[in-house]
Each structure stands twice: as structure tokens, then as C-alpha cells.
Amino acid sequence: MPTNTYDLVVIGAGSGGIGAALAAARAGLRVLLVEKSDMLGGNATRCGVNCWEPGVGGTGIPFDIYNRMKRIPLAVGIYSSGRHFMWQRPDEAIPYPGGENLIDPALGYADSLLRHPPRPMPRPELLEFRRLHNHGVPFEPEALAQVAGELLAETGRCIVLMNTACTGVVMRDRRIAEIKLADGRAVTASFYVDSTANVLLAQACGCETMLGQEGQAAFGEPHAPETPQDHLNGATLIYRVTPVESPGVEPLPPDIPDGCWWAPKFPVAAINHYPNGDLNVNMLPTMEGREALTMGYEAAYAECLRRVYAHWHHNQESFPEFRGYRLNWIAPGLGEREGPRVVGRYVLTERDLLAGLSDQAHDDIITIADHALDTHGKSTGRAGTSEFYQPYGVPYRCLLPRDADNLLVACRGASFTSLAASSCRLSRTMLQLGQAAGSAAFLALELGVDLADVPPARLRAFLREQHVQLDWPTPPDLLAYLRNEDQEN
DSSP states (O other): OOOEEEEEEEEOOSHHHHHHHHHHHHHTOOEEEEOSSSSTTGGGTTTSOOEEOSOTTOOSHHHHHHHHHTTSTTSBOOEEEEEEGGGOOTTOSSOOSEEEEEEOTTOOGGGGSOOSOSSOOOHHHHHHHHHHHOOOEEBOHHHHHHHHHHHHHHHTOEEEEOSOOEEEEEEETTEEEEEEETTSOEEEEEEEEEOOTTOHHHHHTTOOEEOSBOOHHHHOOTTSOSSOBOOOOOEEOOEEEEEOSSOOOOOOOTTSOSSOSSSSSOOOEEEEEOTTSOEEEEESOSBOHHHHHHHOHHHHHHHHHHHHHHHHHHHHHHOGGGGGEEEEEEOSSOEEOOOOEEOBSSOBOHHHHHHHHHHOOOSOEEEEEOOOEEOOSTTSOSOSEEOOSSOEEEEGGGGSBTTOSSEEEOSTTSSBOHHHHHHHTSHHHHHHHHHHHHHHHHHHHHHTOOGGGSOHHHHHHHHHHTTOOOSSSOOHHHHHHHHHHHHHO
8 A cells, every 4th residue: 555644653553642632733744643442532432431530630632622512402411529438427327339429510621630638637637528529521432532533623623543453663873763553554654653551662673661550769759669679550350230129139151150259259349430420440459460461361351350340349249329320331451551661761769759840840741640649459560659749740851752853752652660650651641742743743843853852941931822721820811711711611
């Protein structure tokens, strides 16, 4: 087939890929977005992570997607915390099997833009703060995929190839000269973005990557293990249940025991209400991350599927309210929280997260976040869930691999340590990394410079023009924009 030429080629249509393709196409670039599966959205759709967690920085393209989803009945909402095993009331005879998040019609999008407490708090006070102030954004996965497709199509500048894998890369002088696709075509572009789950494009280019937990000597992170460990953040197979009129306990398949065979007891779960009343059940976790990697994807998915049936049966047996629901969907993709991470021009570490915006000496911050260090699984070390007390910033250099000059990485595999990735891996942050990547590609072409030479001040100004939050507290004009647009839509 003839060579296809674009300004920007994006491999992977997860959150980062959608953000990169949409930002670049809106700016006027000719964009190709390539996705190996049959659905846009990655973890946020086909892997069942149908909720944006509370956190600062979820403006720009995430807000545009939210506003468009609001036009679809029962497609999106804002949640407040309900019952939770950590703040169970004394009068609750039967504890809840995790945390419950309920749709709250009184809230708007701006209410979801906070995670961190303002200061260190005793644990009871911290739990109360989180219960009162942490609000997320649950949504229907098909609605997000539909809206993303509509927004990309409306640019008139983006071609989307689904069910298509990248099968090869030609490198010349530290630059991607050409990529090959599974349909036989060869594609060239000025710049490329890797938004794949395991930075497959960057690895094919020969970029150095990190996998597992770095030891303290590597970056001086306070919560890193003393020596490097091969542990990975846990993986989850998410499932969905729907209300039914006739209560009952669904029988287990005959080859699955009714006890927990992979842990001392069944794991707790984050249980989010969809706007239509269904429940999204996210085990924390279904499988240890390293176990999933060692088994291989297909075997890990099959084993997690057995664990889903056992977990749901346990919930119905132990918590009578769940007998009024039936299992109606299991995510077709396994939700993996961690994989390889590229070594970039700068590596974001726990030290950046602890310093916060007030003490980070970076002039190229392109998104902010405030989610806690959040590791799942018994093998992930001492970090657990550690809160911060102000947002931190992610530098643009974290998107620039050290070993390739016309490639950006905008996904959880960007240049983060394992600890830093446990915080900034969430979907809205990935959307904003993508928005920064697509914007940087546009500015590089406009200015006639390479990606590493895009002026940070120019990039940050361009992102602010797109209503991307880079400051804390939220600027009054941005807050007014969010509230006005939310009300009008």
C-alpha cells in the first residue's frame, strides 16, 4: 500500500491517546489515531474503569467530554460517598464490603476537582474530610466512547483506525522514520505519540524503560523499598450488576469454590452507582500485578474471571442487599494499574509529589494532580495510600523519551517512578498528558522546532487557552468558566 503521511500519528486510543489526537486535530494538524481494540477509551471503557476519581487538574478536554456526555440521558453523574468499611456507623449491623459511591444530583463538575486535604489530619478527621469532599464522575463506557468519537470526527482532521495494531517501526538517527500497521500500510509523520498500555511503540524504538519498584538509592524516595523489587500494582477485572425484581443468589459455576483461594479473605471493593442504578464493582485488587504479568494476559484474564464469579457469589451470600442484583457484564479487558515506564528527559518521583507546586522548581509543568500514592496488593510495599496536602505538577519532559527525538509518551508509561505512577496514573490526568502532547506537537510544527525545544512558557500559555488548570488554588476565571458551562449544558 502507498505510504500515508500525517503531521501526528497517535498509537493507542486510551485516555492519553484521545487527549493527544483531539488537541492536535483541534489545533489544525492532520492526525491518525490507531487503536488495536474495537473501542475508544482503553481502561476507562472496555476495562471497566467507568469513573473519573476526585482530583485537581481534570479540566480542558476531560471537561469537554463530560459536558458532551451530559447530553445523553443517564450517561454521567457526580458521586458522593455513601457507606464505607472505614467509617462504618455503630448502628450498621452488617458492614459494607468496601466503599459505596452514590449519584448526587446536587453536585457539579467543579465539585469533583479536589482530592487532597488542606493539612495533615488525624485519621478520623481525614476520613471525614474525604467522605464530605471527595466526589468522582461515574459514566457509561459506551457514552464516553461515543462522545470521544464525535469530538474527534468534528475536527475534520483526524482519521481513526480501530482493530489495527502497530506491527513495526523503522528508526533513523534517533527518529521514527516510519511505522508499519497490521493492515499492511506504512505510515509516516513529523511526530508520534505512544499512548499504549505498555509503551509498545517506545519499546519498539529501543527506548529504555523501567519495570517494578525502584530502590531508595535510585531516586531517594522516602517510601521506596531499600532495594529494587519486581512488584507491580495490582490488576482488577471489573464487573457490573443490575437490579432485579426477584431476589436470589446466583449459583457458582461447578468448577469454582465458594471460598477465596487466592487470598486469606475476599478483597474489599470500590462500588460505584451508575446513573441508571447499576453498580460497578472494582475489587482491590483481583490479582497481584506481577502474578498477572507472569501468567500472561490470556491466562490472567481467565483466572480473574473465575475470581469475579467467586467474589460476586460471596457478596450475595454475605450481604443480603446484593441478592436484589444480577451479574450482567464483566469487562472484556483486564484493568492493569502498572506496566513498563519509559526513561524520559525527566523522571517524576515521590520527591516531586511531596514537594508540591510550591516547591517544585520546574518551568514546564503541563498538568497538575493531587491523588494519593495508591498501591493495591499485599506485595506493593510500604506506600499503601499516602495523602498529599497540595497538588504537584508533571513536567513536559516526562513525556519526552531520552532515546527518541520525535516521540512523546502520554500514558501511564510516561517517565514516572513506580511510586509516582501510582498517583498520577488516573484517567483525567492521562487525558491531560495527552492534551499537552498534542498541543506540543502543534507548537513544534508551528515554530519549526523539535519536540524537546518547544518553549515551556509557550506550551503552558497554549494549554491555559484551552482551559487547562495549571495553578492552585483554581483561578477564579477558570472556576467561573467550569460552573457556567456546566449549568448551560
